[in-house]
Amino acid sequence: MKISTSGLLDELKDIAEQHLHFAEILSLKSEHELNFRPSTDNWSTLECLEHLNRYGNFYIPEITNRIAASKTSPKDIFKPGILGNYFAKSMLPKEKLNKMKTFKTMNPIHSQLNKRVVDEFISRQKQLLELLEKAHHIDLGKTKTSISISKLIKLKLGDTFRFVIYHNVRHIEQIKRILTYKNKI
Numbered sequence: 001m002k003i004s005t006s007g008l009l010d011e012l013k014d015i016a017e018q019h020l021h022f023a024e025i026l027s028l029k030s031e032h033e034l035n036f037r038p039s040t041d042n043w044s045t046l047e048c049l050e051h052l053n054r055y056g057n058f059y060i061p062e063i064t065n066r067i068a069a070s071k072t073s074p075k076d077i078f079k080p081g082i083l084g085n086y087f088a089k090s091m092l093p094k095e096k097l098n099k100m101k102t103f104k105t106m107n108p109i110h111s112q113l114n115k116r117v118v119d120e121f122i123s124r125q126k127q128l129l130e131l132l133e134k135a136h137h138i139d140l141g142k143t144k145t146s147i148s149i150s151k152l153i154k155l156k157l158g159d160t161f162r163f164v165i166y167h168n169v170r171h172i173e174q175i176k177r178i179l180t181y182k183n184k185i
Helices: 005-026 045-069 082-091 116-137 157-184
Strands: 144-147 150-156
Antiparallel strands (some): 144 150
């Protein structure tokens, strides 16, 4: 599979902008609404965002450093790696909910959270948009990043962007289901 680099970056930028806008709307809701969970073992809206923020705490600096250190020239075509493509696609929500196990350090369930979580997520989306813009000037295939579960595994930057943003898609969809459920009761 080959993807137009500019097309990929534009698509990911559009998704990140949608997430930024959605988070800005969430920031208008009360902490009570944002802490609502459908059941004791389901995450609240703030817990979903906190989970994404925890991943952002690793990936935003990692991507920033790799872009800054890259001496590569941009290529017109990005070819995903086998592992990176698998990770990225596995993050996208499916028609039938595909639950995934979360690492303990990334699981925010029953944390005491407030609206600062939303502000942090908004900040992360703005940083991600800046990084996507900078990525137009380097090779997304030759520039590699570590991943949060192992420093030994490296992914192409294009796959890392896809993974991070598709992971956001997954949990934004989860938040929409939480809010829909809350409005039904």
